[in-house]
Amino acid sequence: MRIGIPANGAFHQFVRLSYDQERNENVVSGGFSIDVFEATLKRLPYNLNYDLVPCYDTYDQMVEQVYYKGFDAAISDIEVYADRFQYVDFSQPYVSSGIQMVVAVEPDKVKEKWMFMKAFTRAMWLQLLFMHLFVCSVVWLIESHHGQNPELKGLGVMLWFTVTVLFFAHRETLKCNLARFVLAPWLVVILVVSACFTASLTTMLTVSQFKPSVTDIATLQRTNAMVGCNGNSFIVRYLVKTLKFKGENVKNISSVDDYPTAFANGKIKAAFFTAPHAEVFLAKYCKGFIKAGPNYKLGGLGFAFPKGSPLAVDFSKAILQVTESGDVEKFEKSMLQALNCTSSLKLGSDPIGPEPFSSLFAISGVIAAIAILITFVNTAAKGVDKLSCGNGFWRWAYIYLIKSSRIYKFHRSRSRPKQNGVALVPI
Structure with a gap:
């Protein structure tokens, strides 16, 4: 044969x-x-x-x-x-296989200015902000309602407390064990999230950020740009008949080693390969070029x-x-x-979402929710005996519900005067 x-x-x-x-x-x-x-x-x-x-x-x-x-x-x-x-x-x-466009890359200045925001996804930033304000508000509420900590009085102090907690620099001493119980797991969350943020941002800062010089075929056609491909292949016919390029804008480049020179001299703005050929080209000339646009299946x-x-x-x-x-x-x-070409080009590492921290967020949120419920019931129990006006239905229903709770009974047993270690029960 x-x-x-x-x-x-x-x-x-x-x-x-x-x-x-x-x-x-x-x-x-x-x-x-x-x-x-x-x-x-x-x-x-x-x-x-x-x-x-x-x-x-x-x-x-x-x-x-x-x-x-x-x-x-x-x-x-x-x-x-x-x-x-x-x-x-x-x-x-x-x-x-398929038809793949390859273009030169250029630095992405916009991403460099706001690079730190790309470390986390938008959902992660929003969830982190909400959980932080929620936990710090619960701590402030617990401390202020117990009346034992004059350092955490006022809205401005609470807001400053939320900022200092992020850097473990809060000087306000927590005097209530319940507040410490709420803040402790959240400090662990902040430590883990901070470590992940630092690692992600370090990777993004040390890896150059680039974007394609041309992002789509429509831009090439609108600007009447020259494109290159192997003239001995069917790609010329595909570009003209299927993708509607002008024949005079398709330049024949017969050798893979001629493409970088054509890009550098401005003779072409993009090159078209079959997908396996594009992989070979990017493996050989991995610095300065990148895939762009869709892959037209063949x-x-x-x-x-x-x-x-x-x-x-x-x-x-x-x-x-x-x-x-x-x-x-x-x-x-x-x-x-x-x-044997090792490239440092990267369009940007993927931002981290809330999924890896969901369990930590859940644990901290549940603890904070339980703490604020305990604080509410304790506060209500203290104020039941001070209700002195009105004999309406809702007042007596409220008193009945509060006094029937275990937290109220526990609070009352601790607050009764004792004699020889035995609580005195009024008759």
């Missing part, structure tokens, strides 16, 4: 050729697609004799050569595209066979076996790691 492979592909990581001086021609020396092809051959129920023949035409012309019997098949990073089905049958795709990368060929079915089954075994993922990972 004569199997065609592209000799002019922009991404040699998929099919790599080297010059053989003895044979005086280019021969295949490896690549991701070749690794998948060889792994697939091992799972066929028969041996297949073949020769890999370099094709110096475009991908579309190589596919057409299969139709015109110039090749018995074609392998490599061939996109399973609807227009090509009129010439060939495709095997099962071995890698999913059929994936597969192998081309003549119409009605049983090899398409056999290869499809074998490719599924290779994929399910994890070999395709291993080959892809090895290809990307070989490019």
